[in-house]
Amino acid sequence: MKSLRLDKYLADMGIGTRSEIKEKIKKGLVTVNGETAGRPEVRVTPGEDQVTVNGVVVSYATFSYYMLNKPAGCVSATEDLRHETVLDLIDEPGKKDLFPVGRLDIDTEGLLLITNDGELAHRLLAPKKHVAKTYFARIRGCVDETDAAKMNEGLDIGEKRPTLPAELVILKAGDISEIMLTITEGKFHQVKRMFETVGKEVLYLKRLSMGTLTLDETLESGQYRPLTEKEIEDLKGNQTC
Secondary structure (H helix, E strand, O other): OOOEHHHHHHHHHHOOHHHHHHHHHHHOOEEOOOOOOOOOOOOOOOOOOOEEEEEEEEEOOOOOEEEEOOOOOOOOOOOOOOOOOOHHOOOOHHHHHOOEEEOOOOEEEEEEEEOHHHHHHHHHHHHHHOOOOOEEEEEOOOOOOHHHHHHHOOOOOOOOOOOOEHHHHHHHHOOEEEEEEEEEEOOOOHOOOOOOHOOEEEEEEEEEEEEOOOEEEEEEOOOEEOHHHHHHHHHOOOOOO
């Protein structure tokens, strides 16, 4: 990676405004490779030079990865004139470069990956990769094994081809059923259309996982956190699921 001005490097990592960073440098609080930095225009190379502020190492991250527990009423977009977007929930430096990987309907909750890594996003969304996505849903109507068999065979939901085989697990059957459904594609309103095809209605829908990434149960609706190194490595190694 090309070298950057020290003040830009630190600003990109959210250490402060350029003027605040210049003040820290002036006070001798910033070091480069163990030596006190004297000027904000000093050039540093991410991944090669070690930068510290108040004794704490500040690593330069080219890509950012966040797990969001998307709330209902929020749209999976970078901007929208009428509704709150998922990016409105993210308070991080460099936010303007972030985008959601795929879309959840406005009334659907749960796992959404927010990143600026276009290559990873393409791999996770590419139809040929068949990345698995698991949902929890409440369904109006008694879901039974006949429905599970139909979904495992593939359903005609009005597309050129039937849906790919999906795994339906019935958690509770009754007037209002509870299920978990794993699909390996991402057609428009797919889960809702699949249940409509078998004469039932989705009342509540929440995504629990995408590929190797599983929603952190400690995240409240609307909360997010950075992905761990292990989660990032697993996602990048995920080819098919």
